[in-house]
Amino acid sequence: RAKAHGRGRAEVFDDALRAQLTERSELERAIADGLRAGEFEVHYQPVVDVGTSTVAGYEALVRWNRPGHGVVPPDEFIPVAESSRLVCDLDRWVLGQATAQLAAWRAAAAGAADHVRIAVNLSGRNLTDRRVVDDVAAALERSGLPADRLVLEVTETVLVDDPVATEHLAALRRLGASIAIDDFGTGYTSIGQLRDLPVDTLKIDRSFVGSAEPGHDQLVALMIRAAHTFGLVVVAEGVEDVDQLGRLQVERCDLAQGWWFGRALPADQAGELLQGTSAAQVRL
Ligand code: C2E
Ligand code: MG
Ligand code: MG
Ligand code: MG
Numbered sequence: 001r002a003k004a005h006g007r008g009r010a011e012v013f014d015d016a017l018r019a020q021l022t023e024r025s026e027l028e029r030a031i032a033d034g035l036r037a038g039e040f041e042v043h044y045q046p047v048v049d050v051g052t053s054t055v056a057g058y059e060a061l062v063r064w065n066r067p068g069h070g071v072v073p074p075d076e077f078i079p080v081a082e083s084s085r086l087v088c089d090l091d092r093w094v095l096g097q098a099t100a101q102l103a104a105w106r107a108a109a110a111g112a113a114d115h116v117r118i119a120v121n122l123s124g125r126n127l128t129d130r131r132v133v134d135d136v137a138a139a140l141e142r143s144g145l146p147a148d149r150l151v152l153e154v155t156e157t158v159l160v161d162d163p164v165a166t167e168h169l170a171a172l173r174r175l176g177a178s179i180a181i182d183d184f185g186t187g188y189t190s191i192g193q194l195r196d197l198p199v200d201t202l203k204i205d206r207s208f209v210g211s212a213e214p215g216h217d218q219l220v221a222l223m224i225r226a227a228h229t230f231g232l233v234v235v236a237e238g239v240e241d242v243d244q245l246g247r248l249q250v251e252r253c254d255l256a257q258g259w260w261f262g263r264a265l266p267a268d269q270a271g272e273l274l275q276g277t278s279a280a281q282v283r284l
Contacts, residue, residue: 027080030066035089039065042097043264046273047119047235047257048282050248055273055282056255057117057151060098061264062090078123087123092135095120099143099150105271106145113274119151119180124158127165136172147176151201154179156187159197169198180235184223191226202227206238206258209248221251228252 034040044058064072081087102118126132140147152172158165159181169179180201181189185208194202204223208216220236227234236248239258248256261282265273273282 024080024083027077028084028086031064031077031081031086031090034064034066035093039067040090040093041065041266042094042101043266044098044101044270045257045264046262046270046282047117047255048261050236050245050253050256053261053282055116057119058102058270059119059153059257059264060094060101060121062094063264082123082125085125088126088129088131091120091122091126092139095135095139096142099139099145101267101271102149103143103145105274106149108271109274116274117149117151117178118145119153121153121182124155124162124165127154127158127168128162130168132168133171133175136177137175140175140177148178150177151180152177153182153203155182156184156189159199160187160189160193166198173198173200183237185219191223194227194232195230199232201233201235203235203237203257209236209244209258210238210240217247220247224248224251224253 041063042060043063045061046055047057047059048054049056062074062078064074064077066072078087078090081090098118098120102113102116105116106113122132136150136152139145140150152169154165154169159169173179178200179198180203181194181197181199182203183205184202185205189197202223204220208220208223224234233254235255235257236244236253237257239245239248239256239260241260244258245256245260262273
């Protein structure tokens with residue numbers, strides 16, 4: 001009896017697993033098809049200079065306008081794309097869009113947008129692939145964007161785990177792009193390791209910046225000071241209110257990003273924000 005019961009449970013488990021795998025491969029196919037069909041779109045979230053509240057750049061964040069599903073947020077499809085090579089195609093596409101977009105804004109602004117940088121996320125899977133260096137070089141070449149206007153965001157796990165990835169990052173830096181550690185504080189990198197990593201910018205995860213937990217303010221202050229000691233630029237993620245911004249100003253954080261300044265915008269609106277002089281000031 002116990003045996004029959006056990007088998008029954010195994011079958012239920014099998015069915016659930018099979019359903020999950022089917023759903024996953026269907027989603028993978030939908031992403032691949034959607035990429036070809038033009039269902040993806042890049043939105044741009046302002047990255048703001050903490051001292052002046054002017055737009056210093058944008059982070060390119062991908063959106064999926066999936067027919068019948070509305071706008072699907074990246075957290076629902078990036079993990080699936082990351083379990084196959086699909087994320088490389090997606091990241092390459094975003095890279096092409098974002099570099100071309102900033103080049104177009106620069107051309108339209110006649111010098112007024114020359115300081116603006118564009119940040120693009122690269123998945124860990126991409127970084128272990130030698131092709132990533134050629135992809136970035138090709139995107140820069142095609143768009144005409146100066147390499148020093150491009151920031152590549154990677155998560156800390158990639159940096160610590162994989163010597164091949166680290167080598168590729170060094171090659172990307174030699175091209176002239178800068179490297180940012182994304183979501184810092186959520187992985188296992190210690191502040192001391194920052195000195196030895198091939199990175200230029202530290203992005204403090206929003207779970208610290210927006211946190212009311214005791215000690216988190218001091219932790220953010222410590223991260224900013226340590227990063228500055230190692231010559232890194234610091235971006236605070238997830239700034240949602242003016243008190244958080246005030247603390248970041250006191251701690252001399254360089255840049256900030258978050259809903260207080262604005263959510264990710266479609267390209268045309270992000271472009272409008274760059275035009276004119278006062279328009280580039282966000283919530284001063
Ligand atoms: P991320 O790179 O850390 O991007 C920041 C995320 O925080 C974005 O979510 C952004 O909308 C959100 N955010 C910004 N300000 C605030 C705030 O004040 N409060 C709160 N609660 N959230 C804020 P999004 O766009 O949903 O992207 C989620 C993640 O998906 C990104 O995290 C990134 O890891 C990944 N992702 C997005 N686009 C791409 C892409 O093109 N390629 C790859 N590989 N990953 C991407
Ligand atoms: Mg990012
Ligand atoms: Mg982040
Ligand atoms: Mg994130």
